[in-house]
Amino acid sequence: MERVQKVLTRPLVIGVLVIAVVGAGFGLYWFQPWKLWQDETVEEALPQAVQASAPPAAEPSQEPSAPSAPSAPSAPSAPTGPQTLASGELISHEHATSGTVKLVRLTDGSHVVRLENLDTSNGPDLRVWLTDAAVTEGRAGWHVFDDGKYVSLGKLKGNKGSQNYALPDDIDPAGFTSVSIWCDRFDVSFGAAELARA
Secondary structure, three states, X not given: OHHHHHHHHOHHHHHHHHHHHHHHHHHHHHHOHHHHHOOOEEEOOOOOOOOOOOOOXXXXXXXXXOOOOOOOOOOOOOOOOOEEEEEEEOXXXXXXXXXXXXXXXXXXXXXXXXXXXXXXXXXOOEEEEEEOOOOOOOHHHOOHHHOOOEEEEEEOXXXXXXXXXXXXXXXXXXXXXXXXXXXXXXXXXXEEEEOEEO
16 A cells, blocks of 8 residues: 555656646547537527608698699619528538528628528537638538638527628628638538528
8 A cells, every 4th residue: 555655646647647637628628528418599580670760640731732743653662671692501511510591681781691590519619600612512621611711700609590690891792602610629610501692
């Protein structure tokens, strides 16, 4: 027993044990394997147009009104709701991924990327990227999305559900052709969709 205690108190053994504990802790933080069994569902509605309030009704006049002139035909009105400019279906890359991606222009002229019925794995440091990369099936498509032009629209809000991601005002969506659920920690795509213009 005394001999075992002497072995355990040797500086080399203590150093190895400390390194093993620190390494295990870092590995757990870096890979966060428990997230594979934790789902986070986020359900957001598509932002709608703000309806302008109707003008107040005119007060009834006591005097007889003059006959009104025939009104000119009005021009066709612009669409009043959000418009889908492009859309595509998510394909699986490193993790099984499904759902629909839409690029939507809102009535105020701003744009959002909308994920609908998303279903993917949870993971560390997942982001939604708008990119100009082609979407390729299989391992060949896992790492291509940081090779060209891309914009991070923020952290993935949930690995399941329907969510909106606003584009910065200075970004022209016309220059982008795909969306990736991107793991920034390991530089790999969980899944991606090619955007087909409507």
